[in-house]
Amino acid sequence: xxxxxxxxxxxxxVDETVIDSVIFEEVTHLDKSLLLAKLTVLGKDKEIQFNxxxxxxxxxxxxxxxxxxGLEDNRNPKIINLVYGExxxxxxxxxxxxxxxxxxxxNKTN
Numbered sequence: 001x002x003x004x005x006x007x008x009x010x011x012x013x014v015d016e017t018v019i020d021s022v023i024f025e026e027v028t029h030l031d032k033s034l035l036l037a038k039l040t041v042l043g044k045d046k047e048i049q050f051n052x053x054x055x056x057x058x059x060x061x062x063x064x065x066x067x068x069x070g071l072e073d074n075r076n077p078k079i080i081n082l083v084y085g086e087x088x089x090x091x092x093x094x095x096x097x098x099x100x101x102x103x104x105x106x107n108k109t110n
Contacts, residue, residue: 012051019043025064035069035077 008014020043027037040062047058069077 008047012049013057014048014050016046016048017043030068033071034080035071037067037069039065039067041065 019041021041023040023042025038025040027035030036041064042062045058045060045063046056049055049057066083067079068081068083070080071077
């Protein structure tokens with residue numbers, strides 16, 4: 001995630017993400033203290049180009065995240081890792097050619 005933030009900063013990009021709701025699609029116990037959850041997220045995920053008159057280069061309103069939770073004493077889950085890579089993009093460029101089936105728009109701004 002640090003590398004992505006550095007790449008976005010260097011390209012004049014900031015993320016704006018607002019989550020309206022989360023649906024737990026699947027939850028799997030990996031062991032007694034680890035859970036893996038597949039989440040469908042509804043909201044707004046946008047990339048904004050601060051070096052291009054704040055144009056939006058990417059937006060979507062539904063996506064899938066995978067979250068690894070750690071449990072303390074089999075309760076009080078805490079996020080250990082967030083795997084949110086269904087679509088890696090930067091300034092309108094799709095780096096993994098992922099066809100998510102979700103509706104999203106992407107524009108090259110420079």
